[in-house]
Amino acid sequence: MLYTPMSHELLIQSILKRVVLSDKEQQLVSGCLKTKKLKKKNLLYQEGEVQHHLVFVNSGCLRSYSIDKNGAEHILQFAPSGWWIADMKSLLNAVPSSLNIDAIEDSEIVLLKQLDIDNLYHTVPALERYFRILSERSLATFQQRLIDSLSLTAAERYGNFCERYPSLIQGLPQKYVASYIGITPEFLSKMLSQPMKKR
């Protein structure tokens, strides 16, 4: 008798929200998953390593970020509970990543190897639809974010961030928000103390 471990529940639910999986198919997916705990500030992946896993967040929150030549961090993505995170370039091409991924809170995560995903596409065809949908939606999000970074001021980008991720803001250090919208913590602090300009 097979069963699905508790720590895979959230991930399976995420899939079932988008596509239909038989019990058997759920087992096949579940069989490829590895659960892991990650303490706050601990690195999962470091710049220079090849990232072989898609990462699903059960609880807590991760972030991916690059470090520029001056040592400054630039956050590409936050991944709270229920979200996936990965460096797609490294994952797809099996090349060394230029991103770091770490936990910003104590977290429980689920790892899925890219190799296993490619196999699962044959045994669980619906999974291909799931990841197509996910990729498309993620693509839409990154397109929008790039447009914003090209055409909006820092204050407007901050406003957008607050609107789009109101729940993330709670307990998130300001300097992470600054890094995400592409400004320094000092400048964000000054922005917030001023009499809130338009937008």
Next chain:
Amino acid sequence: MLYTPMSHELLIQSILKRVVLSDKEQQLVSGCLKTKKLKKKNLLYQEGEVQHHLVFVNSGCLRSYSIDKNGAEHILQFAPSGWWIADMKSLLNAVPSSLNIDAIEDSEIVLLKQLDIDNLYHTVPALERYFRILSERSLATFQQRLIDSLSLTAAERYGNFCERYPSLIQGLPQKYVASYIGITPEFLSKMLSQPMKKR
């Protein structure tokens, strides 16, 4: 007796490079395609319209761009021959687009309705794999571009652009390159006239 119009050849080839399609399946896809010619500077989609089509470029070159509140254009994407282009947010959610799409050269394009795509996923399952792969790769590209825009200087971004799209540069007005990498045409001109700093 069915056959595939010439103007669908390049698109079908693009699919066959990634997945296997039977003759019958090729016909099914081909049956949903609409070819169209677009003269230089002519708009295909305008800000505020809902974009219902994925667009494949047979020849020529298109661009997608937003216009900010000061009237400045910001180019999100170039699409030369063999590339797809669309505003994913508008396409997926059927909401008004914030992007314009126009031709920067006389072009021939092929249109594919989002509704037809969704139907084709049932009759041509391999198509789902094709678009999954495309979305993932596009996602990787946009992730990288966002990292670059967060962590690199204008000169470095220009260098990257030249490395990544050497063939695009030919005949492309400088102001479009400037808009793509997120600077003004004046500043790009000054950068290029100066004794080429590091990188």
Next chain:
DNA sequence: CGCGACGTTGATTTGCCTCAACGATTGTGG
């Protein structure tokens, strides 16, 4: 030919960064 789009150049401005110093808060080990 003449007009409009493009690139160039210079003077000036500005949005955001850098560096440095300083409280406040958190958390940690003794």
Next chain:
DNA sequence: CCACAATCGTTGAGGCAAATCAACGTCGCG
């Protein structure tokens, strides 16, 4: 439970990358 260090946010002075505005030369094209 306190003392101390580390982390975080704040504030100020000064600096720089890139924008703005304007003028001008050139080229391609109708």
